Amino acid sequence: MIDAYSILEKIRAQKPLIHHLTNWVTIYDCAQVTRTIGALPVMAHAPEEVGQMARSSSALVLNIGTLTREFVDSMIVAGEAANSKRIPVVLDAVGVGATDMRTSEARMLMREIKVDIVKGNAGEIGALAGVETEVRGVESISVKGKPEDIAASFAKRTKSVVVITGKTDVVSDGKRTYKVHNGHELMGKVVGTGCMAASVIAAFAAVEKDYAKAAAAALACFGITGEIAAKDAKGPGTFKEAFFDVLYNLDEKQINEKIKIE
Amino acid sequence: MIDAYSILEKIRAQKPLIHHLTNWVTIYDCAQVTRTIGALPVMAHAPEEVGQMARSSSALVLNIGTLTREFVDSMIVAGEAANSKRIPVVLDAVGVGATDMRTSEARMLMREIKVDIVKGNAGEIGALAGVETEVRGVESISVKGKPEDIAASFAKRTKSVVVITGKTDVVSDGKRTYKVHNGHELMGKVVGTGCMAASVIAAFAAVEKDYAKAAAAALACFGITGEIAAKDAKGPGTFKEAFFDVLYNLDEKQINEKIKIE
Amino acid sequence: MIDAYSILEKIRAQKPLIHHLTNWVTIYDCAQVTRTIGALPVMAHAPEEVGQMARSSSALVLNIGTLTREFVDSMIVAGEAANSKRIPVVLDAVGVGATDMRTSEARMLMREIKVDIVKGNAGEIGALAGVETEVRGVESISVKGKPEDIAASFAKRTKSVVVITGKTDVVSDGKRTYKVHNGHELMGKVVGTGCMAASVIAAFAAVEKDYAKAAAAALACFGITGEIAAKDAKGPGTFKEAFFDVLYNLDEKQINEKIKIE
Numbered sequence A, B, C: 001m002i003d004a005y006s007i008l009e010k011i012r013a014q015k016p017l018i019h020h021l022t023n024w025v026t027i028y029d030c031a032q033v034t035r036t037i038g039a040l041p042v043m044a045h046a047p048e049e050v051g052q053m054a055r056s057s058s059a060l061v062l063n064i065g066t067l068t069r070e071f072v073d074s075m076i077v078a079g080e081a082a083n084s085k086r087i088p089v090v091l092d093a094v095g096v097g098a099t100d101m102r103t104s105e106a107r108m109l110m111r112e113i114k115v116d117i118v119k120g121n122a123g124e125i126g127a128l129a130g131v132e133t134e135v136r137g138v139e140s141i142s143v144k145g146k147p148e149d150i151a152a153s154f155a156k157r158t159k160s161v162v163v164i165t166g167k168t169d170v171v172s173d174g175k176r177t178y179k180v181h182n183g184h185e186l187m188g189k190v191v192g193t194g195c196m197a198a199s200v201i202a203a204f205a206a207v208e209k210d211y212a213k214a215a216a217a218a219l220a221c222f223g224i225t226g227e228i229a230a231k232d233a234k235g236p237g238t239f240k241e242a243f244f245d246v247l248y249n250l251d252e253k254q255i256n257e258k259i260k261i262e
Helices: A004-014 A027-036 A047-055 A069-084 A100-112 A122-129 A147-158 A185-189 A193-207 A211-230 A236-249 A252-258 B004-014 B027-036 B047-055 B069-084 B100-112 B122-129 B147-158 B185-189 B193-207 B211-230 B236-249 B252-258 C004-014 C027-036 C050-055 C069-084 C100-112 C122-129 C147-158 C185-189 C193-207 C211-230 C236-249 C252-258
Strands: A017-021 A040-043 A059-063 A089-092 A117-121 A133-136 A139-143 A161-165 A169-172 A177-180 B017-021 B040-043 B059-063 B089-092 B117-121 B133-136 B139-143 B161-165 B169-172 B177-180 C017-021 C040-043 C059-063 C089-092 C117-121 C133-136 C139-143 C161-165 C169-172 C177-180
Touching: A004 A193, A004 A211, A004 A252, A017 A027, A017 A047, A017 A069, A017 A193, A027 A040, A027 A193, A027 A236, A027 C236, A047 A069, A047 C100, A059 A069, A059 A193, A069 A089, A069 A100, A089 A100, A089 A193, A100 A122, A100 B047, A117 A122, A117 A193, A117 A211, A122 A133, A122 A139, A122 A147, A122 A161, A147 A161, A147 A169, A147 A177, A161 A193, A161 A211, A169 A211, A177 A211, A185 A211, A185 A236, A193 A211, A211 A236, A211 A252, A236 B027, A236 B236, A236 C236, B004 B193, B004 B211, B004 B252, B017 B027, B017 B047, B017 B069, B017 B193, B027 B040, B027 B193, B027 B236, B047 B069, B059 B069, B059 B193, B069 B089, B069 B100, B089 B100, B089 B193, B100 B122, B117 B122, B117 B193, B117 B211, B122 B133, B122 B139, B122 B147, B122 B161, B147 B161, B147 B169, B147 B177, B161 B193, B161 B211, B169 B211, B177 B211, B185 B211, B185 B236, B193 B211, B211 B236, B211 B252, B236 C027, B236 C236, C004 C193, C004 C211, C004 C252, C017 C027, C017 C050, C017 C069, C017 C193, C027 C040, C027 C193, C027 C236, C050 C069, C059 C069, C059 C193, C069 C089, C069 C100, C089 C100, C089 C193, C100 C122, C117 C122, C117 C193, C117 C211, C122 C133, C122 C139, C122 C147, C122 C161, C147 C161, C147 C169, C147 C177, C161 C193, C161 C211, C169 C211, C177 C211, C185 C211, C185 C236, C193 C211, C211 C236, C211 C252
Parallel strands: A017 A040, A017 A059, A059 A089, A089 A117, A117 A161, B017 B040, B017 B059, B059 B089, B089 B117, B117 B161, C017 C040, C017 C059, C059 C089, C089 C117, C117 C161
Antiparallel strands: A133 A139, A161 A169, A169 A177, B133 B139, B161 B169, B169 B177, C133 C139, C161 C169, C169 C177
16 A cells, blocks of 8 residues: 555655756646645756756656757756766656657657656557557557556566556556556546646655655546546636645545545 | 537547647647647647648647747648648737738748638738738737728738638638627737637638638637636636636537627 | 835836746746736747847846746847847846856846846845855745845846845845835745746836836735735635736725735
8 A cells, every 4th residue: 555645745845856858838737736746846958957957856857748859958968967866757758659759759768868757648658668559649549458568568678667647547667567546537638637747756756766656656646636626627727726726735634535556 | 600519519529630839828728728629739849740740630730929930940841741631721920010020931931831721910910911010019009901801802812711810800711701709808818819719720620621611610619718708707817717618618509699700 | 105006007008018038837927917917928039039029018028947048149139129228127037046057147148238127036136146045946945144135235236126036025226125025925836926026027117117116016016916816715726816817906905905015
């Protein structure tokens, strides 16, 4: 049993700095969710400063949602700096499989730096792992195989914790595989929930060195927030507003009553 | 009479992918409105991938709100790819007339690629068409001539559908000119409604090949959403939140009761 | 006694154009807050157009939150254009002290152009002024000395109005030092309030040539908005939504009852 609340408490007490090199679509929401969970966000991507910023952080998020070649070069500089200080690196493989560039750049990132946690939907992770998939834009349309099997085998091969998000989220370090059953369908109606999940995983990994456990706990808390926020939501507008309120106030009782990690 | 609801239903059923090369100010809202209307958004601007992404999409939005020379070069690559597959291209001429660069880059885009629908406020479209105008930032201050005349004559000349937004929106393909009387003044108090309108037009054009009809239907649905969202709004904060809720739930009865296309 | 409301009224009547070269995290909120206060926002950063855009504006905001070398070069072009027309320039020194690049680029900006108002938290302004500080990401962790002393001495040295934000905001032109006691702690839980404050200061400076007075009035109105918005807020989600509603409707009575400038 994972004590997700105690990890959340550590974040709130330690306020870890989470450095992001992320996309321009959801950059605000990634910063806001980081702040709301109790950590400190910083976004910086100039090659001249990312190394120094990463070294002073407690986790690093790399999100290729609006990548360019130069941006990926900055990611490598930041990733190497994080690796050298053993700061956890989370890669959000947004849109891998939709274009050749995304697939090859994401694979290159995983070769050039040590990615501690790699996250995506089934299509994105499948494409990264070389499984037959269809990704349209940033949506997973189809993937050959079960997410838990893809995650476990890709984790074994890469020595990264692999996170596949979906109705059920799967987290595997190659030995253990967690299934997180929390969440609500309205989360899929709000752009940015996927990216925000990576920020939350990074905040959990900043204070909990068992990264599979950290990722599973993060996704459970994130999903529980969605479940509670959905209660009185009339659509994506009210849902998103409530999401930040609920996450800000998320307490031990709510987590322990609702957590569903298998 | 345009059956706007049946086009909206097609979007919700087909979930077309709408590729955007857009500005950094409202990029999130463009993605969110695309998702809320039932389509799938993707934002990608690297020259290495925009062609492939555009070819796998059902519509392309080019928005020059925070243009650079390199960004416009990517737009041309994406636009040519869309043209080659006959995917509709929507150009949002943000700030044309405010600087020489915007005017010349927008004109260059219309020469280099086939723009199926070009959209702007009266000042922006006027400046693009060579009419005497004043544009301050992204605001239309004054324009010589009537929007319906400018739209019709510019449409005839360019063979694009021309959309001029304002209190009354005008849509012309050079033969027919629609006037859309839906909307609410609070829409002008929220940054991004103009950009979001382009995304919604693109989603409609993705499933309805009569682009003038698609644009008029899109603007009517968008304006109706604003009218309903304004009812209980206390300012731009509550209005914007309600806007996404209302659009998400927009139904046949609401559209048919309120639609005002002339 | 500063008549903040009469300055706000001027903004609402004159609708000054506020040109921003700002970061990608809070760019939307900076535009929205500018619009909400009654001014017109424009964001443009291409070196080919920033000079022309700045010359047609009534104030210029430079925010280095996600700086690159090229972006700072555009800032210099815009700043020189603004200087040549005596348009007020506001520099938001985001993250100065966190990396060497930010500190050196911000100092370079202050040498190359006339910055009329420079703003940051205690750590950022301290680092800029050469005082011993600790900045983590964009958070001020510690600073040696009192904000009011740092502000006054840095203002004297640079001939800029210096704004140090915090629980109490400090504004000094080297002769007079204002302390603004308005605000609410929830403002610190929402990403972007710092950046938005710079936009509001710029709008006030666009219509009030006593920049210290303008900045103090702006921060008072901004803080009062936060106080009122916090009343029924359940967290950062509802707070932020209410913030825009309250600012949009802010009236003379609310300001005069709550203003606390010392």
